[in-house]
Amino acid sequence: MTVASWLELSGHAYTANVAAYRAVVGKAKVGAVLKGNAYGHGLLETLSLAHGQVDSLYVITPAEALAIRAWETQHGKPRREVLVIGAVSADDCLELARHQVSAVAADRGFEDTVRALRAAGLKLDVHVHLDTGLGREGFTRAGLEKGEADFFASAQDVITVRGVLSHFSNTEDVTEQDYARTQLANFEAGFALLRARAGVAADVQRHFAASAAALVLPPSRLDVVRVGIALYGLWPSAETRLSARVVLGTLPTLEPVLSWKSPSQVVKWLPAGSFVGYGCTWRCAADTRVAVLPVGYWDGYPRLASGKAYVLVNGQRCPVLGRVMMNHVIVDVTHATADERPVVATLLGRDGDESISAETLAGWAQTIHYETMTRLGPHLRRVVVG
Ligand SMILES: *Cc1c(COP(=O)(O)O)cnc(C)c1O
Numbered sequence: 211m212t213v214a215s216w217l218e219l220s221g222h223a224y225t226a227n228v229a230a231y232r233a234v235v236g237k238a239k240v241g242a243v244l245k246g247n248a249y250g251h252g253l254l255e256t257l258s259l260a261h262g263q264v265d266s267l268y269v270i271t272p273a274e275a276l277a278i279r280a281w282e283t284q285h286g287k288p289r290r291e292v293l294v295i296g297a298v299s300a301d302d303c304l305e306l307a308r309h310q311v312s313a314v315a316a317d318r319g320f321e322d323t324v325r326a327l328r329a330a331g332l333k334l335d336v337h338v339h340l341d342t343g344l345g346r347e348g349f350t351r352a353g354l355e356k357g358e359a360d361f362f363a364s365a366q367d368v369i370t371v372r373g374v375l376s377h378f379s380n381t382e383d384v385t386e387q388d389y390a391r392t393q394l395a396n397f398e399a400g401f402a403l404l405r406a407r408a409g410v411a412a413d414v415q416r417h418f419a420a421s422a423a424a425l426v427l428p429p430s431r432l433d434v435v436r437v438g439i440a441l442y443g444l445w446p447s448a449e450t451r452l453s454a455r456v457v458l459g460t461l462p463t464l465e466p467v468l469s470w471k472s473p474s475q476v477v478k479w480l481p482a483g484s485f486v487g488y489g490c491t492w493r494c495a496a497d498t499r500v501a502v503l504p505v506g507y508w509d510g511y512p513r514l515a516s517g518k519a520y521v522l523v524n525g526q527r528c529p530v531l532g533r534v535m536m537n538h539v540i541v542d543v544t545h546a547t548a549d550e551r552p553v554v555a556t557l558l559g560r561d562g563d564e565s566i567s568a569e570t571l572a573g574w575a576q577t578i579h580y581e582t583m584t585r586l587g588p589h590l591r592r593v594v595v596g
Pocket residue numbers: 243245295376377419420421422436437438439440446
């Protein structure tokens with residue numbers, strides 16, 4: 211076994227988070243968002259937890275969708291509904307059609323896909339994305355009124371519209387949801403236009419809410435909720451947590467799925483006056499027992515955490531000394547261990563009475579936990595534990 215940090219995924223926590231969402235959203239289905247290498251948790255490792263528990267799977271790229279299909283074949287699992295919510299080319303869509311993966315149509319460029327499907331004699335299930343106020347992908351109301359989606363009406367030989375979706379822009383940053391309600395109204399108007407002009411059936415699946423809206427804005431739950439960060443046991447934001455308590459009357463429990471651990475490369479004493487790390491930014495005021503950890507910003511441990519972060523060793527906080535390096539972090543274990551034998555440090559997660567949350571790590575790095583989690587290196591070993 212190599213000396214390297216690793217990630218542990220708790221299957222128990224994942225199951226609890228799915229159950230927490232099912233309890234809140236009632237009859238709406240629960241889908242898992244697995245983009246960004248499953249928010250850094252590992253696509254296939256997370257899939258092994260999610261596949262039997264959720265109703266649909268959402269990814270950004272065709273490659274992720276095909277990896278899910280390959281995993282299902284390899285493990286003899288039934289095919290789950292998989293929807294590529296990111297950008298797709300006409301060629302991508304042929305491949306997705308062959309593997310019964312659904313794609314999102316978000317602009318008039320999708321007419322190329324219609325032509326390619328006809329030429330190849332393939333049929334594709336599609337969800338139509340409406341831009342209701344995020345300004346990202348999707349047909350705008352003005353575009354629909356100009357007829358940009360009318361081509362669907364004459365594409366029913368190769369396209370079956372199974373769903374209509376949109377995405378909120380401002381549910382996590384606020385505790386009142388006025389803008390989200392405007393988006394919901396735009397969604398209804400857009401859906402009416404699709405029915406009237408594009409031949410979209412009234413009973414297609416409608417979906418809008420991500421983690422936050424599913425909790426704090428009940429009318430947004432519609433037919434299925436697309437839950438990303440919360441199924442990994444992380445709150446979208448502090449505002450969402452506050453709002454959830456108010457709206458639901460009680461706070462659902464989310465359990466972080468991921469822990470990040472690193473063995474030491476070496477534990478040793480540095481005499482008082484020694485410098486630590488690049489740039490000589492830290493100098494030991496006293497004799498200091500340090501642990502050198504073989505983990506750094508290449509692995510996704512943010513360099514901006516230099517001078518602020520700590521890790522846990524034997525349940526005690528150990529400050530990171532000096533700068534986070536590409537492949538190394540040096541921590542002060544003077545009081546956390548009694549000798550120079552190897553230690554295991556917890557970079558994220560719980561050790562004894564102490565824990566380090568993804569929000570804490572993100573705060574040290576002046577960013578959000580969505581970013582720090584998705585930057586966890588795809589090369590890190592991921593282990594699913596009970
Ligand atoms: C990322 C994303 C989600 C999930 O968002 P969370 O806040 O992580 O739950 C849902 N829908 C779309 C379109 C997304 O891009």
